[in-house]
Amino acid sequence: MNAISSASSVQTVHVPLGERAYDILIGPGLIARAGAEIASRLKGRKAAIITDENVAPLYLEAVVASLNAAGIVSAEVVLPAGEKTKSFEHLIDVCDKVLEARVERNDCVIALGGGVIGDLSGFAAGIVRRGVRFVQVPTSLLAQVDSSVGGKTGINSSRHGKNLIGVFHQPDLVLADTDVLNTLSGREFRAGYAEVAKYGLIDKPDFFAWLEANWKSVFTGGSARIEAIAASCQAKADVVVADERETGQRALLNLGHTFGHALEAATAYDSRRLVHGEGVAIGMVLAHEFSARMNLASPDDARRVERHLKEVGLPTTMAEIPGELPPAESLMEAIAQDKKVKSGKLTFILTRGIGQSFVADDVPASEVLSFLREKHP
Amino acid sequence: MNAISSASSVQTVHVPLGERAYDILIGPGLIARAGAEIASRLKGRKAAIITDENVAPLYLEAVVASLNAAGIVSAEVVLPAGEKTKSFEHLIDVCDKVLEARVERNDCVIALGGGVIGDLSGFAAGIVRRGVRFVQVPTSLLAQVDSSVGGKTGINSSRHGKNLIGVFHQPDLVLADTDVLNTLSGREFRAGYAEVAKYGLIDKPDFFAWLEANWKSVFTGGSARIEAIAASCQAKADVVVADERETGQRALLNLGHTFGHALEAATAYDSRRLVHGEGVAIGMVLAHEFSARMNLASPDDARRVERHLKEVGLPTTMAEIPGELPPAESLMEAIAQDKKVKSGKLTFILTRGIGQSFVADDVPASEVLSFLREKHP
Structure with a gap:
């Protein structure tokens, strides 16, 4: 993992998937830098931000401002929060609004939220014009260490079960702003932590031992938290x-x-x-x-x-x-x-x-x- | 192009797309052989056949019988004919029925019809379980020489235009049964022929000259027709x-x-x-x-x-x-x-x-x- 020069506390995990390779940036202040990071990587200057009613009041304005400052024009779609949003009904709505925003192949869909928003937005990004660019800005620990990495996207089938309709569509960039984790409830943070511990249990016994010794610092925030998230993203990226x-x-x-x-x-x-x-x-x-x-x-x-x-x-x-x-x-x-x-x-x-x-x-x-x-x- | 041993009049065009490589078979009697050809290539023994009200009475029974004979259990979905079928509404219906048929990743969706059925079914195959196998049995000349080859799938956006929602999902097999062309109207055949001529005009001047000399035989049927379709598929595959x-x-x-x-x-x-x-x-x-x-x-x-x-x-x-x-x-x-x-x-x-x-x-x-x-x- 390499530190990024402009902000030494931000870590980068590179996911080497050939022409679908991308970076995961992990650290504080990344929402404020979203526009600059996207503009430096993607050719397009249009974006559609997909978010939900819980996250919008907290971060939508900051993301829009950051995009504007980087010359990226954005449209915003605010959906109801919760698993029920992963439906065909909302997918159709999102596709429609992405097209309305005239998002082309080199422009992007930005998922600002947890796993539900990431899965739905990634699916829309994968099918509008047979695939436009996709940026994840995960706002839960679970999404930062799991669902925002790896390209699995989709919705639930109302009759047959969860995640049965979707595509593999890798993001072009993941911005895991660790500041947003401070607004999570203790219960939400712990739930995400279960997935962090999972990576140790899969095949990284040293990481699990490190978590046993350092979990309090991970919960408190700071560099141990960034370290744990980066190690988790790296573990997922490897798989x-x-x-x-x-x-x-x-x-x-x-x-x-x-x-x-x-x-x-x-x-x-x-x-x-x-x-x-x-x-x-x-x-x-x-x-x-x-x-x-x-x-x-x-x-x-x-x-x-x-x-x-x-x-x-x-x-x-x-x-x-x-x-x-x-x-x-x-x-x-x-x-x-x-x-x-x-x-x-x-x-x-x-x-x-x-x-x-x-x-x-x-x-x-x-x-x-x-x-x-x-x-x- | 290589002749296939079991039926010397059938031609094969191979599309070398790495792990997504597939064969296009062109010739008479392929619907009767559909089950055997699919069973020899795919591991799954379940299929969902998607077709329309015009094509079903002509060929559906034969396809089902051929699958059954090869040990493949099939479900059938018969949709209204026409461009309007390329909608989210019908996509949802098809996905639902493919899941109901318990089609898994190694099983297949079979498109039996023209371009509309091929585009819609291919899209459903691309998103159910994030991608199941897909077989094209194109029943129009246009579909045989154009839409069934190349992996472009999709539906229309009711508000924003044609083919704006879809995925690239290559078929695992294309069975272009040239017998079915005998039931096309003269106008339909000619419309498909425009795309055949197009391949000559793009970058094959010799093929265009050959068509000028042999078009009557292409319209009559027989080996010149197979030759023209195979050359068209090869041209499209190359691109x-x-x-x-x-x-x-x-x-x-x-x-x-x-x-x-x-x-x-x-x-x-x-x-x-x-x-x-x-x-x-x-x-x-x-x-x-x-x-x-x-x-x-x-x-x-x-x-x-x-x-x-x-x-x-x-x-x-x-x-x-x-x-x-x-x-x-x-x-x-x-x-x-x-x-x-x-x-x-x-x-x-x-x-x-x-x-x-x-x-x-x-x-x-x-x-x-x-x-x-x-x-x-």
């Missing part, structure tokens, strides 16, 4: 470069997500009960415990993961989810739907220890069910 | 391979299309007055005449193009379009909208003679307007 379209190893990024998704579905995506990062936290502990149960890893590793996530304030067991959960059989059904069972076998991300996760494609569904029954509160 | 995402030379494929699109818009896309290929025929003559007027090519070349297209029965002048045309100024406006005028200059495909077309990016709009006034009936 994406090795497997851009998810034909193999990219699946490792789903560590903790199979159990997590099942819990999100079981709580009807009700963020009062469970948010994505919390589901991932519980899911990662379950994945380590299940790996121990399958004699793949030591139970000590599962306990170590649980201890750290608990320490930062994340839930680590199903019992901590408020309200009643459906029975283990229903959770198993959700998992089977998500993963496709082939002759009673599931594909799962398991682990041989901290930072030693792997894709297992022969996990017996019956074992998962027994495990879920055991763990069910 | 696509050199410039898959249309950043430069792929624009040559628009020879005749700038004038042609303006005439289509001027006749409100009313196929009783003008169909796409007829607009292209008139547009190609105009492009050659305009090139002569700009002293780039000999007027003899324009006359030669006109003579050949007239001979096959295509319109070659604006005067042949039934009904009244808007004034030259309105045509010019349509062109300017289509092409974006930069300081009074237009990008246009012009020519230095038969088979010597090129991209000119400095054509004075004023010259085009004078020319249109001159040519206006």
Whole structure:
């Protein structure tokens, strides 16, 4: 990672994807520099900023001013906040407004918001004129370390499930302004932190150990936070470069997500009960415990993961989810739907220890069910 | 081009696009072989066939039977025929039905129809699960020699214009069954032929001369027809391979299309007055005449193009379009909208003679307007 000359506290992670290569800038003050950073990289001088009703009052004006100062004319689209916005209805609206703004192939769509705004805007950028430029300005920790990097975009199918319609469309630039994280609630920050810890658990045991020692500084802000975000983006970028379209190893990024998704579905995506990062936290502990149960890893590793996530304030067991959960059989059904069972076998991300996760494609569904029954509160 | 062993009259054009490489098969009896050809190339055993109300009664049953015989389970979606089907409304419907059919990444969407069905289905295949396999079974000459090859897919924006929303999504296989051309009307066949002639005019003067000598056999059917379609697909494939995402030379494929699109818009896309290929025929003559007027090519070349297209029965002048045309100024406006005028200059495909077309990016709009006034009936 190289420091950028004009602002020594800003780190750059380069994602070397050939003609789709791009930079992720991480540090304070990047919203104020958005216009200059975009103008120095893209030829176009028109932009459509897509944001939501929560984020707009906080940062939209600053982004527009920064673009104007750099000679970029922008249109703004403010959408309702929340997962329901990832729909065909809003996609059509956004495409229409991007075309109305006369955004051409070398101009850009700017996503200013969290994962929902990033996924929807990236999809619109991928299909208007068969692809225009795309800039991510993620405003949640989750979006900064996960969804804004890697080019997965999309919407939900109202009848068939989440993220089933979309394209791979890499951004041309990601501006992760770490100042915006100061306005997040503690719960939102912790939820994003679950994905940070995930990168350590996938294949970076030293990073996980560093987080165990330094997580308080990461939560406080400053250089340790920038360091943690940059390391996370670098880890994600490495996986994406090795497997851009998810034909193999990219699946490792789903560590903790199979159990997590099942819990999100079981709580009807009700963020009062469970948010994505919390589901991932519980899911990662379950994945380590299940790996121990399958004699793949030591139970000590599962306990170590649980201890750290608990320490930062994340839930680590199903019992901590408020309200009643459906029975283990229903959770198993959700998992089977998500993963496709082939002759009673599931594909799962398991682990041989901290930072030693792997894709297992022969996990017996019956074992998962027994495990879920055991763990069910 | 290599003959395929199992059916010596079938020709194969290979499109070498790296990991997106695919074959175009051209010849009789390919619908009956669709299942076998798909099964030998794709891993999946599920398919969703997208077709329209005109094509379904003619070929749908045969395609389904052929898939079944090869062990491929299929769902069928029959849409209204016509350009209006290239809408978000029908895209949503198709995506929904493809998901309902549980088509996964290695399964395929099959477009059975002309350009509208191909463009819409290809777009759906490009976005369901961020991309599933895609097979084109084009049933018009126009689709066989043009739209089914090259990966441009999309729909129209109801407010902003044609083909403004879409993706590049290459097919995995194109099956151009030449038997289906026998059911086309003479007018439809001629309209497709305009695009065949276009490949000669772009950069293959020998092919154009061959068409002048052999067009009657092409219209009658048999090996000359297969030869002409294969040569056209090869020509298009060459351009696509050199410039898959249309950043430069792929624009040559628009020879005749700038004038042609303006005439289509001027006749409100009313196929009783003008169909796409007829607009292209008139547009190609105009492009050659305009090139002569700009002293780039000999007027003899324009006359030669006109003579050949007239001979096959295509319109070659604006005067042949039934009904009244808007004034030259309105045509010019349509062109300017289509092409974006930069300081009074237009990008246009012009020519230095038969088979010597090129991209000119400095054509004075004023010259085009004078020319249109001159040519206006």
